[in-house]
Amino acid sequence: MNPLKKVFLFYYEGFKSMTVGKSLWLIILIKLFIMFAILKIFFFPNLLKRNFDSDSDRSNYVIEQLTTKSK
Amino acid sequence: MEHFDLSLVNWSRAQFALTAMYHWVFVPLTLGLAFIIAFMETLYYKTKNEEWKRITKFWMTLFGVNFAIGVATGIILEFEFGTNWSNYSWFVGDIFGAPLAIEGIMAFFMESTFIAVMFFGWNKVSKKFHLISTWLVAIGANLSALWILVANAWMQHPAGMYFNPETARNEMNNFWDVLFSPVAINKFLHTVSSGYVLSAIFVIGVSAWFILKGRHLLLAKRSIIIASVFGLVTSLFLVLTGDGSAYQVAQKQPMKLAAMEGLYEGSEGAPLVVVGALTPGKEYNDSRNPFVFRVQIPRLLSFLGYRSGEAFVPGVKNLVEGGYIYTNKEGKEQLALSLEQKMERGKIAIQALADYKAASDAKDTTAMAYHKNLLDSNFEYFGYGYLNNPKSIIPNIPLTFYSFHIMVGLGFLFILFFAVLLYLALRKEFKIKKWLLRISILMIPLAYIASQAGWIVAEVGRQPWVIQDILPSVAAVSRIDSGAVQVTFFLFLIIFTTLLIAELKIMFKQIKLGPKEGGK
Numbered sequence: 001m002n003p004l005k006k007v008f009l010f011y012y013e014g015f016k017s018m019t020v021g022k023s024l025w026l027i028i029l030i031k032l033f034i035m036f037a038i039l040k041i042f043f044f045p046n047l048l049k050r051n052f053d054s055d056s057d058r059s060n061y062v063i064e065q066l067t068t069k070s071k
Numbered sequence: 072m073e074h075f076d077l078s079l080v081n082w083s084r085a086q087f088a089l090t091a092m093y094h095w096v097f098v099p100l101t102l103g104l105a106f107i108i109a110f111m112e113t114l115y116y117k118t119k120n121e122e123w124k125r126i127t128k129f130w131m132t133l134f135g136v137n138f139a140i141g142v143a144t145g146i147i148l149e150f151e152f153g154t155n156w157s158n159y160s161w162f163v164g165d166i167f168g169a170p171l172a173i174e175g176i177m178a179f180f181m182e183s184t185f186i187a188v189m190f191f192g193w194n195k196v197s198k199k200f201h202l203i204s205t206w207l208v209a210i211g212a213n214l215s216a217l218w219i220l221v222a223n224a225w226m227q228h229p230a231g232m233y234f235n236p237e238t239a240r241n242e243m244n245n246f247w248d249v250l251f252s253p254v255a256i257n258k259f260l261h262t263v264s265s266g267y268v269l270s271a272i273f274v275i276g277v278s279a280w281f282i283l284k285g286r287h288l289l290l291a292k293r294s295i296i297i298a299s300v301f302g303l304v305t306s307l308f309l310v311l312t313g314d315g316s317a318y319q320v321a322q323k324q325p326m327k328l329a330a331m332e333g334l335y336e337g338s339e340g341a342p343l344v345v346v347g348a349l350t351p352g353k354e355y356n357d358s359r360n361p362f363v364f365r366v367q368i369p370r371l372l373s374f375l376g377y378r379s380g381e382a383f384v385p386g387v388k389n390l391v392e393g394g395y396i397y398t399n400k401e402g403k404e405q406l407a408l409s410l411e412q413k414m415e416r417g418k419i420a421i422q423a424l425a426d427y428k429a430a431s432d433a434k435d436t437t438a439m440a441y442h443k444n445l446l447d448s449n450f451e452y453f454g455y456g457y458l459n460n461p462k463s464i465i466p467n468i469p470l471t472f473y474s475f476h477i478m479v480g481l482g483f484l485f486i487l488f489f490a491v492l493l494y495l496a497l498r499k500e501f502k503i504k505k506w507l508l509r510i511s512i513l514m515i516p517l518a519y520i521a522s523q524a525g526w527i528v529a530e531v532g533r534q535p536w537v538i539q540d541i542l543p544s545v546a547a548v549s550r551i552d553s554g555a556v557q558v559t560f561f562l563f564l565i566i567f568t569t570l571l572i573a574e575l576k577i578m579f580k581q582i583k584l585g586p587k588e589g590g591k
Contacts, residue, residue: 049153
């Protein structure tokens with residue numbers, strides 16, 4: 001048998017025969033959806049990536065932040 | 072000082088603490104239970120006794136529940152770095168990038184691949200390959216923890232890097248100094264071994280419940296023996312690594328040590344407080360007795376912190392006022408600076424960074440070299456430039472002190488517990504009194520309390536620093552609306568509490584169901 005097919009069947013049959021695992025997978029999928037599709041997008045942007053186009057701009061911003069916060 | 076939104080700093084810290092503590096509910100059981108399962112499966116492989124297979128599969132199910140609910144909860148911490156702590160994220164540069172990338176690859180390839188074989192592979196792969204996969208899951212989970220803990224240890228003791236004023240980033244110049252920093256080694260060993268102890272207690276507690284209910288007695292007895300041996304060995308190891316960690320704290324984070332011990336006035340031959348109650352509202356510079364009562368062992372703190380019973384251990388007041396002799400990073404004796412002097416040098420370093428930037432923009436290479444030199448020679452005090460009064464350098468002493476003593480006290484209680492259980496379990500007739508079985512169940516929450524207390528000591532005790540001496544939390548935080556952080560704080564509280572309830576519900580259900588395929 002094709003090794004890829006073998007691997008596929010291994011996982012397919014494994015998931016199929018799960019009992020408690022099915023509800024766990026449901027929890028994992030819901031959790032990942034909340035984390036990446038809701039929290040990451042709407043609540044947790046990477047500020048420096050979002051607000052600046054280049055690393056040089058990011059450096060300048062952080063230096064400005066670091067050197068004015070002490071004054 | 073330009074206005075700091077302290078409510079933003081505090082909410083950002085609270086949110087990070089909340090997510091980290093919830094994440095740590097799941098992690099230690101994964102770290103230790105994986106090894107306990109691997110030992111059990113090894114016994115199955117060696118003896119070919121089907122009961123060991125049943126036992127292995129039962130604990131594997133509980134491992135799976137914990138792993139599934141806990142998986143990816145740590146990713147939220149990385150989200151927070153990018154949003155709430157963007158200055159810090161930029162400032163740490165590739166120091167965090169490299170270990171976290173290795174962690175990601177290891178976690179993905181080792182855990183994800185072999186965990187599938189572990190759960191789906193019974194009767195599909197050879198017994199030997201299955202056993203190897205189980206061991207690789209255990210090793211992989213612990214190696215994942217290594218990289219995270221290396222990153223955390225770097226924050227407690229920055230090493231193997233230099234600060235590039237052009238980019239405002241710390242750049243790694245020696246990977247091995249980061250990986251093998253004594254703080255990293257001790258932190259890794261102490262943290263994972265605390266997970267082993269917690270897991271051993273979990274196995275014993277669940278097994279004790281089975282015995283009390285008169286169910287699955289063979290599984291319960293065998294599990295208690297395995298977990299007691301594992302727990303006793305790892306809890307003794309935990310003492311060793313705890314000593315190593317405290318020694319490193321004494322050398323690198325003396326203020327944390329002073330907070331752990333409620334030590335306001337330093338002395339030669341300092342005693343170790345075994346138990347005590349702190350005087351409420353005590354200030355570092357008032358003359359009140361720091362303790363309402365205490366039981367202490369003479370000279371032990373000096374010995375544990377500096378390997379000499381006569382050594383001077385600085386207290387909070389000494390660390391603020393300076394003027395005592397200490398051994399610096401190069402191993403030379405030196406007069407400690409006062410906080411005021413450190414703040415002065417920190418401000419010079421910060422101004423040098425600003426001047427370097429201006430010189431760089433003006434392409435004035437002579438001025439750049441001058442300011443870089445000034446920055447380099449004062450960089451070790453960079454973070455002090457953000458502080459403005461002595462209190463800002465003192466962590467929450469009651470929280471650190473009580474957490475430390477709870478952790479240590481419970482740690483020694485666990486050693487006694489494992490030793491007693493093992494003694495009783497290995498007698499000719501396996502007989503454990505009902506009261507001890509009930510205590511065994513009670514030990515499970517105590518193990519979680521000790522584990523969380525350890526992190527409180529590590530993280531609260533090092534405040535105000537996000538990176539020791541270099542970056543305080545006030546400078547690390549992003550300028551965002553504190554209201555947004557409050558919203559996500561409560562959002563996380565709801566999500567994580569729901570996950571915890573889900574875990575407990577599924578876990579209790581699986582424990583009640585017990586092992587499949589019979590069991591005696």
